Amino acid sequence: MAHYGTYTAAARLPAIGRSFLVFAGSPDAQRVIVRSGFLSAQRGATSLEAQGPRLLRAMSQVEGPAELEALQGVLRELEAFERLPLVLRPTAQRAQTLRALASLLDTGRFDGRTVKMVSFATAPGPRPSAPAEAALETVRELMITDPRRVEWRALPGGTTMPLACTGGPWAEFLNNRVEIWVGP
Numbered sequence: 001m002a003h004y005g006t007y008t009a010a011a012r013l014p015a016i017g018r019s020f021l022v023f024a025g026s027p028d029a030q031r032v033i034v035r036s037g038f039l040s041a042q043r044g045a046t047s048l049e050a051q052g053p054r055l056l057r058a059m060s061q062v063e064g065p066a067e068l069e070a071l072q073g074v075l076r077e078l079e080a081f082e083r084l085p086l087v088l089r090p091t092a093q094r095a096q097t098l099r100a101l102a103s104l105l106d107t108g109r110f111d112g113r114t115v116k117m118v119s120f121a122t123a124p125g126p127r128p129s130a131p132a133e134a135a136l137e138t139v140r141e142l143m144i145t146d147p148r149r150v151e152w153r154a155l156p157g158g159t160t161m162p163l164a165c166t167g168g169p170w171a172e173f174l175n176n177r178v179e180i181w182v183g184p
Contacts, residue, residue: 019144026109045083047081053098058161059071069072070158070160074157078181079181080183082181084101086100088135088178088180102142110149115136117135117153118181119131119155120158121175124158133154159175
């Protein structure tokens, strides 16, 4: 089966081109794309409950009451939310991921819902939610439709849910990220 993907030029497309890309990401267009033999670009979401191994790993790495309280706070914030598979990392692919998220939100699939962007890091910093805030503003600017169709929140996840053991460039790459969560 062939892969379906979109290319977005660095220059802003005309309105008709942007509208077509929004349509191409919609559920109606995705059904046609799949019937044509291409893979769907629909982004599936994962509930917090379905992330058991990840949560167990996070809980097993907690060191002391302050870290436990921070982890519990993040889990309370995300309790009724689902994580989108799009992840923002400080790489060259970040701009493409931000455009993909804006296109996904432009389809209207999440209208009236809350989008939380959560910053995770390998070490505590002075403004732990800064990467999520920057990503949120960029996505709002990239959206063709009215960004007020969803409620936005940027949250600090801090060091609470590492994907890899700390130490080394690979762990830093995996752990420094912004996750996108959608909920009621």
